[in-house]
Amino acid sequence: MEIYCSKNDLTNAVNIVSKAVPSRTTMTILECILITVSNGIIKLTSNNNELGIETVLKGDIKENGIIAIDAKFFSEVVRKLPDNIVNIKTGENNVINISCENTSFVKEGKDGNDFPYPDDVEKKDYITISQFTLKEVIRQTIFSTAQNDNNKIMTGELFDINDNRLRVISLDGHRISIRNIELRQSYPSLKVIVPGKTLNEISKILSGEIEKVVNIYFTKSNAVFEFDNTVVITRLIEGEYFDVDKMISTEYSTKINISKKELADCIDRATLLVRENDKKPIIININDIELELKIKSPIGSMNERISIEKEGADLMIGFNPKFMLEAIRVIDDDNITIYFMNSKAPCYIKDESNKYNYMILPINFNTVG
Amino acid sequence: MEIYCSKNDLTNAVNIVSKAVPSRTTMTILECILITVSNGIIKLTSNNNELGIETVLKGDIKENGIIAIDAKFFSEVVRKLPDNIVNIKTGENNVINISCENTSFVKEGKDGNDFPYPDDVEKKDYITISQFTLKEVIRQTIFSTAQNDNNKIMTGELFDINDNRLRVISLDGHRISIRNIELRQSYPSLKVIVPGKTLNEISKILSGEIEKVVNIYFTKSNAVFEFDNTVVITRLIEGEYFDVDKMISTEYSTKINISKKELADCIDRATLLVRENDKKPIIININDIELELKIKSPIGSMNERISIEKEGADLMIGFNPKFMLEAIRVIDDDNITIYFMNSKAPCYIKDESNKYNYMILPINFNTVG
Numbered sequence: 001m002e003i004y005c006s007k008n009d010l011t012n013a014v015n016i017v018s019k020a021v022p023s024r025t026t027m028t029i030l031e032c033i034l035i036t037v038s039n040g041i042i043k044l045t046s047n048n049n050e051l052g053i054e055t056v057l058k059g060d061i062k063e064n065g066i067i068a069i070d071a072k073f074f075s076e077v078v079r080k081l082p083d084n085i086v087n088i089k090t091g092e093n094n095v096i097n098i099s100c101e102n103t104s105f106v107k108e109g110k111d112g113n114d115f116p117y118p119d120d121v122e123k124k125d126y127i128t129i130s131q132f133t134l135k136e137v138i139r140q141t142i143f144s145t146a147q148n149d150n151n152k153i154m155t156g157e158l159f160d161i162n163d164n165r166l167r168v169i170s171l172d173g174h175r176i177s178i179r180n181i182e183l184r185q186s187y188p189s190l191k192v193i194v195p196g197k198t199l200n201e202i203s204k205i206l207s208g209e210i211e212k213v214v215n216i217y218f219t220k221s222n223a224v225f226e227f228d229n230t231v232v233i234t235r236l237i238e239g240e241y242f243d244v245d246k247m248i249s250t251e252y253s254t255k256i257n258i259s260k261k262e263l264a265d266c267i268d269r270a271t272l273l274v275r276e277n278d279k280k281p282i283i284i285n286i287n288d289i290e291l292e293l294k295i296k297s298p299i300g301s302m303n304e305r306i307s308i309e310k311e312g313a314d315l316m317i318g319f320n321p322k323f324m325l326e327a328i329r330v331i332d333d334d335n336i337t338i339y340f341m342n343s344k345a346p347c348y349i350k351d352e353s354n355k356y357n358y359m360i361l362p363i364n365f366n367t368v369g
Numbered sequence: 370m371e372i373y374c375s376k377n378d379l380t381n382a383v384n385i386v387s388k389a390v391p392s393r394t395t396m397t398i399l400e401c402i403l404i405t406v407s408n409g410i411i412k413l414t415s416n417n418n419e420l421g422i423e424t425v426l427k428g429d430i431k432e433n434g435i436i437a438i439d440a441k442f443f444s445e446v447v448r449k450l451p452d453n454i455v456n457i458k459t460g461e462n463n464v465i466n467i468s469c470e471n472t473s474f475v476k477e478g479k480d481g482n483d484f485p486y487p488d489d490v491e492k493k494d495y496i497t498i499s500q501f502t503l504k505e506v507i508r509q510t511i512f513s514t515a516q517n518d519n520n521k522i523m524t525g526e527l528f529d530i531n532d533n534r535l536r537v538i539s540l541d542g543h544r545i546s547i548r549n550i551e552l553r554q555s556y557p558s559l560k561v562i563v564p565g566k567t568l569n570e571i572s573k574i575l576s577g578e579i580e581k582v583v584n585i586y587f588t589k590s591n592a593v594f595e596f597d598n599t600v601v602i603t604r605l606i607e608g609e610y611f612d613v614d615k616m617i618s619t620e621y622s623t624k625i626n627i628s629k630k631e632l633a634d635c636i637d638r639a640t641l642l643v644r645e646n647d648k649k650p651i652i653i654n655i656n657d658i659e660l661e662l663k664i665k666s667p668i669g670s671m672n673e674r675i676s677i678e679k680e681g682a683d684l685m686i687g688f689n690p691k692f693m694l695e696a697i698r699v700i701d702d703d704n705i706t707i708y709f710m711n712s713k714a715p716c717y718i719k720d721e722s723n724k725y726n727y728m729i730l731p732i733n734f735n736t737v738g
Contacts, residue, residue: 073641073669080638103638107669269449269472272442299442300476 001037001065002089005057007081007100013044013057014075016230019201021071022048027116032068033075034115035088037061045117046071051198052118053205056229062089066112069096077105118233121224126217127161127187131227135208137168137179138199140330140356144323145196146172156193156237158244159216159223163187169244170196175323176244176359192218193237202232248359252339252348254312256286260336262306264328266293267321269304273297274321281318281363286310286340317343318365327358370406370434371458374426376450376469382413382426383444385599388570390440391417396485401437402444403484404457406430414486415440420567421487422574425598431458435481438465446474487602490593495586496530496556500596504577506537506548507568509699509725513692514565515541525562525606527613528585528592532556538613539565544692545613545728561587562606571601617728621708621717625655626678629705633697635662635673636690642666643690650687650732655679655709686712687734696727 014033022030025048034045042057067090078086081100089097094109146154151173160167166181202225206214217224218236225232270282273295285292290305317340327349328336339348343362350357386402394400394417403414411426436459447455450469458466463478515523520542529536535550571594575583586593587605594601639651642664654661659674686709696718697705708717712731719726 076641077638080634080641082634102675103635103671103673105638105669105671265449265451266472269446269474272445272449300474302472302474304472306471 001035001067002062002087003035003037003042003057003059004062004085004087005042005059007078007083007086009058010078010086013055013229014071014078016055016205017044017046017053018071018075019205020046020048020051020053020232029068029110029114030116031071032110032115033071034066034068034112036066036112038064038066045115047116047118049116050195050235051201052233053201054118054231054233058229065090067094067096068110068112068115069107070109073107074098077107119222119235121217121219121222121233123217123224124219125188125190126215127166127183128185128213128215129166129181129183130210131206131212131214132208132210133181134214135203135206137181138203140179141168141170141177142196142199142203143170143326143330144172144175144177144358145170152237153193153239153241155197156195157199158241159190159192159194159218160241161187161190163189169241171242171244174320174361175327176247176357177327178244178248178357178359180354180356190218191241192223193239193241194223195234195237198223198232198234205230205232248348248357249341249345252312252341254286254310254315254340255337256291256311256340257309257335257337258291258306260328260331260334263291263336264325266304266306267325267328270295270302271321271325273299273302275299279320279363281365282321282324283316283318283365286315286317288314315340315343317347318363319347319360320363323360327360331356331358370404370436371431371456372404372406372411372426372428373431373454373456374411374428376447376452376455378427379447379455382424382598383440383447385424385574386413386415386422387440387444388574389415389417389420389422389601398437398479398483399485400440401479401484402440403435403437403481405435405481407433407435414484416485416487418485419564419604420570421602422570423487423600423602427598434459436463436465437479437481437484438476439478442476443467446476488591488604490586490588490591490602492586492593493588494557494559495584496535496552497554497582497584498535498550498552499579500575500581500583501577501579502550503583504572504575506550507572509548510537510539510546511565511568511572512539512695512699513541513544513546513727514539521606522562522608522610524566525564526568527610528559528561528563528587529610530556530559532558538610540611540613543689543730544696545616545726546696547613547617547726547728549723549725559587560610561592562608562610563592564603564606567592567601567603574599574601617717617726618710618714621681621710623655623679623681623684623709624706625660625680625709626704626706627660627675629697629700629703631675632660632705633694635675636694636697638673639664639671640690640694642668642671644668648689648732650734651690651693652685652687652734655684655686657683684709684712686716687732688716688729689732692729696729700725700727 036043042059045054084101086100096107096109098105158169164183164186168179170177214227223234291308292305295302346359346361405412411428414423455469465476465478467474527538533552533555537548539546583596592603660677661674664671715728715730717728
């Protein structure tokens with residue numbers, strides 16, 4: 001195998017596939033990046049058995065071949081090479097020579113034929129969505145997936161396609177995030193659970209441009225995200241997702257309109273008085289003209305008032321500041337509307353056009369400090 | 370006590386004095402920032418018993434007074450306040466009220482009279498130097514101070530004033546860094562050892578502008594750095610510094626001129642093949658036209674050649690790549706000159722105008738890979 005490519009293209013390609021290299025594995029070949037050169041195409045591949053990434057590298061081919069090279073070494077060497085044309089060449093016994101200008105590295109590789117390719121997926125059912133939208137949707141929902149594996153389904157996000165609508169949902173037992181997206185055309189109905197980790201990695205690779213698209217193919221057990229020169233293949237999470245519609249209410253007794261920035265900054269300041277792992281809620285008081293946040297802790301106390309527009313009853317309610325803050329921060333609107341029922345029922349932050357709906361469970365409070 | 374000041378000025382002042390707040394201390398009052406308001410001046414003070422910082426805060430005074438407030442809390446609150454005028458007011462029992470726009474924090478402070486002021490230093494002998502130069506000199510020498518306290522003197526830097534010349538020296542047993550600065554006027558001879566930690570903190574606070582100056586006052590046991598609205602008072606390290614002139618030679622048998630960037634990049638690449646804490650040297654081969662760096666390790670191997678201008682004998686010599694790299698990186702010249710005697714004697718990187726001189730001890734090598 002022998003190829004020539006620019007350091008820049010090589011760096012980008014290695015960065016992309018590095019996202020699926022496992023940090024710990026018993027299969028040492030998976031710590032490698034696979035380079036395959038055939039049919040006029042140079043391809044880099046990585047695979048951690050749940051997620052696989054393939055990307056096409058622009059370059060000149062001198063000789064076809066296949067080789068696996070330690071991902072960490074390869075990525076570090078490539079990053080530190082001079083900014084010029086790089087030559088990668090294999091010799092006997094899987095020895096790899098990487099040279100650029102007056103420098104050359106020699107490294108023992110592994111037989112590329114031993115590398116387990118990601119699952120081969122039949123590309124039939126798919127949807128098309130802009131890179132910008134997918135990246136936004138992931139950012140606006142990923143924070144409320146569960147971080148531990150106690151309930152595997154909660155670590156993923158539901159992709160619920162119905163006609164020309166895609167609904168993306170995440171929940172962790174304390175809150176639910178819903179994003180509705182209108183697709184450019186209609187598709188057959190489909191519900192799949194995509195691992196949160198996969199979505200996290202994809203959002204890092206996506207350039208996020210509006211005019212570029214992602215094709216997402218679905219099978220029973222896999223999803224394939226195809227964009228730019230890259231293909232991401234992921235296992236899906238098996239099982240039935242929660243019936244979120246049954247968990248959500250549209251009734252309310254109090255509705256407020258408030259500046260997103262003012263509320264976020266206020267809660268952010270209040271967190272200074274909360275020690276980590278402290279389960280103490282932040283208590284807000286809503287009257288006709290103001291939302292008042294009061295907090296008193298061993299660290300100190302704080303008091304802040306924010307002007308609001310309000311409909312309905314006055315209310316006092318307690319929240320985990322982190323849950324409130326994470327939802328507010330991903331909303332792009334300057335003003336947000338929050339719907340409350342009472343101090344023991346969840347609140348909803350949602351917009352009129354039904355683009356997003358964030359449900360957050362309150363925390364009970366006994367006395368107010 | 371009651372004052373008004375801008376959030377911005379307050380943030381800057383708190384950031385400056387925070388540099389001398391100890392992270393661990395048995396004297397809890399030292400975890401505070403002292404605010405003193407008297408004689409029309411608002412002053413913030415911190416002190417960790419080795420280093421003290423005072424800075425004047427611009428603002429309006431409503432009432433004189435003195436209070437100590439937990440530095441971590443104060444700095445976090447100030448950072449998260451709205452970008453507007455801040456009011457700080459003390460009440461009974463050292464209670465402090467910090468308010469800005471519609472938010473207000475209440476925190477119990479400590480009696481400011483219990484705060485141990487930094488040493489009072491008689492300001493007699495001093496030198497004046499531009500902020501830019503002092504910041505540069507620290508950056509170009511601090512890396513070769515010793516990091517552990519086995520030899521206290523090695524953790525500091527020698528400030529050696531002689532006539533209109535300042536010589537700043539650091540050494541750690543493996544290398545010596547020397548920077549010579551021409552002062553704008555002549556001063557009486559003086560030698561003091563300034564703690565490396567102090568210099569590190571000072572270089573973070575210095576704006577580094579060429580037109581701004583620092584006055585440095587010296588006494589037997591203290592140094593005071595006065596610049597902008599800030600005064601830094603530091604204990605000096607007692608004892609006699611090493612006689613560096615006896616350690617340094619100007620003789621050489623090989624002299625090379627090489628691109629700084631090419632050599633730095635080359636050594637940086639070579640470090641990819643060295644595991645941390647590996648004592649293995651990087652071996653360079655010098656002939657009439659090239660410097661060749663070869664390294665072979667269990668990780669892989671590398672080979673690189675860099676064009677040089679050379680006078681004198683060919684040479685093969687081994688170095689700790691970190692020591693070589695740290696010295697080269699702080700030099701601003703595009704091309705550097707390195708002087709060698711033989712494979713067992715130190716090398717010197719120095720310029721013709723005698724601004725800098727970096728001595729590095731070689732590492733013995735037995736066989737070449």
